[in-house]
Amino acid sequence: MKQLLILSGKGGTGKTTVAGAFIKLADARAYADCDVDAPNLHLIRAHSLPAKRSDYYGMRKAIIDAESCRSCGLCRQNCRFEAINKSNGQYEVDAYACEGCGVCEAVCPMGAVSLQPAVAGELMLYKDDMVFSTARLKMGSGTSGKLVTEVKKQLRQEAMDADLAVIDGSPGIGCPVIASLNGADMVLIVAEPSLSGISDMERIITMAEKFKMKTGVCVNKYDTNEELALKIEAFCRERALPFLGKIPFDTAAIKAVNKGQSIIDVDCPSGRAATKVFYKTLLIMNS
Incomplete structure (x- = not known):
């Protein structure tokens, strides 16, 4: 062809x-x-x-498990893309800003962050x-x-x-x-x-x-x-x-x-x- x-x-x-x-x-x-x-x-x-x-x-995106998260803030402090926000005392990932680099997953002491496939x-x-x-x-x-x-x-x-x-x-x-x-x-x-x-x-x-x-x-x-x-x-x-x-x-x-x-x-x-x-x-x- x-x-x-x-x-x-x-x-x-x-x-x-x-x-x-x-x-x-x-x-x-x-x-x-x-x-x-x-x-x-x-x-x-x-x-x-x-x-x-x-x-x-496409690229995987970070997801924060609310039940495992202890709100230490390390994920937000280390995210260079400013993709993590705090709302009503809970940390959340902005999927549009997340680049899937995995830093948040690496620094989370509770294992509350994971990279998941995203449509x-x-x-x-x-x-x-x-x-x-x-x-x-x-x-x-x-x-x-x-x-x-x-x-x-x-x-x-x-x-x-x-x-x-x-x-x-x-x-x-x-x-x-x-x-x-x-x-x-x-x-x-x-x-x-x-x-x-x-x-x-x-x-x-x-x-x-x-x-x-x-x-x-x-x-x-x-x-x-x-x-x-x-x-x-x-x-x-x-x-x-x-x-x-x-x-x-x-x-x-x-x-x-x-x-x-x-x-x-x-x-x-x-x-x-x-x-x-x-x-x-x-x-x-x-x-």
Whole structure:
């Protein structure tokens, strides 16, 4: 199974819109949303069966046994994350602040503190005539990169026979993006013609190069700033990166997405441009 990973250096570039279009164009039998902090690919891809859901356990969290605790305060004094508070004479752990380091467990003379598995998110698997793997991280939880790894593992296990998997990645260059790069055959970067968009695009290109990934670039909403769109194209020429096309800003695309549709489901300029980008991307990936 080949994996096409779609990334962007920043949020709001239209990465998920492009991913939804590619899934439709490829008639993909396998795809995933690895933006576990804010997944939204499910909004434009309907499924006939409900998702199979399972809890994801991240870092362990400290728990204080009220019956064993003698309120000596050593746990609070030694917690560098200020995750332990005293309420009504009883010490309690703030699960959002706890980093699971285990110092409180080590210093407690009564053995009243223990580290326990904690639910950090939820994995979801949609499986009918297509396989869609996604997840949602609980607010304030860490280990998003590990959750992305579980999303991709779930996809591979359930869609081993698929020819192509389209993967919608996270914005930025953090842990979830690095995790999503594992096993990918090509990265398509959806760039935005803005100063921040160019800066973030350059960072993610540098990161993809460190992983020796096939990389291509397209510009979404290019006509909102054609001067900067040309600058992105020139940058790609200088770095010998395939520049795969430009997609215009399109009010029809906004209406389609609001109706839960892909831009391929309607006849619009952005859909036609995305189709050209898709076929150029396949040529590069298969070369």
